[in-house]
Amino acid sequence: MATTYLTATQGTPTNSKKCTVSVWVKRTGLAADTSTGTFFAGVNTSDTTDNGFINFNPNNKIFIQSSLNDSNKLGFVTTRVFTDPSAWYHVVVAFDTTQNTSTDRVKIYINGVQETAFDAASYPDLNLDLPFSLSGLQFQLGKYPTANDAYFNGLMSHYNFIDGTAYAPTEFGETDLTTGQWKIKASPSVTYGYNGFFILKDGNSVTDSSPNSNNFTVASGTLTKTEDCPSNVFPIWNQAFMPFNIGNQVATNGGTTIGSNSNGDSSNLASMGARSGKYYWEIRVQNSVNTRSCGIVRSDIQGASTTTAIYPGGNGNASNFTSAYNMVNGYVQTVTSGTQAQQGSLETLTTGDYLGVALDIDNLNIKWFKNASLVTTTNLTSAWIENGLFLIPANRMDGAQVVEYNFGNGCFGSTQLTGTTYSGTGGLGIFKFEPPTGFTALSTKGLNL
Numbered sequence: 001m002a003t004t005y006l007t008a009t010q011g012t013p014t015n016s017k018k019c020t021v022s023v024w025v026k027r028t029g030l031a032a033d034t035s036t037g038t039f040f041a042g043v044n045t046s047d048t049t050d051n052g053f054i055n056f057n058p059n060n061k062i063f064i065q066s067s068l069n070d071s072n073k074l075g076f077v078t079t080r081v082f083t084d085p086s087a088w089y090h091v092v093v094a095f096d097t098t099q100n101t102s103t104d105r106v107k108i109y110i111n112g113v114q115e116t117a118f119d120a121a122s123y124p125d126l127n128l129d130l131p132f133s134l135s136g137l138q139f140q141l142g143k144y145p146t147a148n149d150a151y152f153n154g155l156m157s158h159y160n161f162i163d164g165t166a167y168a169p170t171e172f173g174e175t176d177l178t179t180g181q182w183k184i185k186a187s188p189s190v191t192y193g194y195n196g197f198f199i200l201k202d203g204n205s206v207t208d209s210s211p212n213s214n215n216f217t218v219a220s221g222t223l224t225k226t227e228d229c230p231s232n233v234f235p236i237w238n239q240a241f242m243p244f245n246i247g248n249q250v251a252t253n254g255g256t257t258i259g260s261n262s263n264g265d266s267s268n269l270a271s272m273g274a275r276s277g278k279y280y281w282e283i284r285v286q287n288s289v290n291t292r293s294c295g296i297v298r299s300d301i302q303g304a305s306t307t308t309a310i311y312p313g314g315n316g317n318a319s320n321f322t323s324a325y326n327m328v329n330g331y332v333q334t335v336t337s338g339t340q341a342q343q344g345s346l347e348t349l350t351t352g353d354y355l356g357v358a359l360d361i362d363n364l365n366i367k368w369f370k371n372a373s374l375v376t377t378t379n380l381t382s383a384w385i386e387n388g389l390f391l392i393p394a395n396r397m398d399g400a401q402v403v404e405y406n407f408g409n410g411c412f413g414s415t416q417l418t419g420t421t422y423s424g425t426g427g428l429g430i431f432k433f434e435p436p437t438g439f440t441a442l443s444t445k446g447l448n449l
């Protein structure tokens with residue numbers, strides 16, 4: 001939702017002293033400032049000093065604040081940080097200002113567990129009419145309430161707002177008895193109240209799934225459906241791991257578009273890898289300037305110099321790299337004992353072309369496809385998975401470039417795949433081209449086939 005936000009206007013609340021926010025969020029970019037981490041907000045459009053929001057602050061902590069007439073009425077900053085690029089966080093905030101004990105008036109839960117340690121905590125007054133529940137307030141989901149260009153960089157799912165009741169997280173989620181993981185309750189048994197809503201249920205629909213008809217509008221940008229969800233997590237570009245990033249590489253569009261915003265080198269790793277199995281993903285070339293490489297690295301990747309970064313097939317500490325398709329020069333590089341070796345001259349990929357990558361860890365090879373046609377196969381050695389190592393998608397760029405990945409999410413950038421599409425083994429993922437037989441999406445379900 002990098003340039004996207006949703007809006008709806010409240011009517012008279014059922015109870016202005018009680019409400020609950022419940023949403024699953026996945027961070028695909030760490031917050032550069034207070035505004036760009038905002039996933040829930042409400043604002044009086046006639047007087048923007050009446051507003052409230054929930055976000056990830058620049059220190060990657062949950063930050064809640066609400067004000068009336070430019071006077072803060074409540075505020076919280078958690079001590080815990082939230083920087084896992086693979087995680088879907090279930091955030092529940094329950095407000096009830098009728099409670100006599102001040103610390104019972106706001107309760108924050110992450111994945112079913114209450115947050116009790118705060119860097120700052122300012123509880124609301126007894127029986128305060130919550131700024132989140134003003135009649136005529138405009139909900140702004142995915143946007144900072146008092147900035148016109150500050151949008152949440154991430155994914156959202158199963159978004160509930162309850163008007164008039166402060167609920168526990170167990171109404172919206174539960175512990176999986178097999179895995180021990182916190183998971184969604186797809187159909188919460190709650191009373192929504194007049195202004196309550198349930199949107200983004202199993203997709204990108206802004207139609208209210210509660211008994212109400214409090215539908216939302218896409219006020220800006222494009223709301224794109226992705227297969228990445230709390231019950232099947234897909235890789236994104238890991239913004240928490242950029243020790244070799246010279247060019248300020250930025251991940252957008254749910255973390256699947258990767259680009260450099262300067263002319264320097266930039267490199268990154270995906271947030272997920274594997275040590276066995278067969279996995280397929282696709283890459284679309286968005287521009288064809290300079291050089292970029294898309295490949296796989298070993299999980300013992302160490303500190304290559306900042307000039308060579310982590311680019312697959314690079315010079316620095318090259319024995320850690322497997323191979324890469326260099327999109328401009330058009331060859332596959334393999335690595336043996338720390339040296340590069342060109343393996344055949346391949347057709348150059350240019351703007352609009354698609355690169356398919358079929359990583360077969362079980363048989364130690366990578367098949368490379370250009371627009372669905374097999375170009376070449378790179379054979380690996382057992383050294384790439386020795387001692388429990390696993391392999392991770394990697395990307396490297398020179399200059400201001402952009403490449404769009406589809407790990408099975410079902411889109412390139414914000415463009416949804418339409419028409420004939422394909423899935424991997426087990427029916428996982430949505431791809432533009434048909435994966436080779438036996439290959440599936442690199443995702444939590446794909447890893448467990």
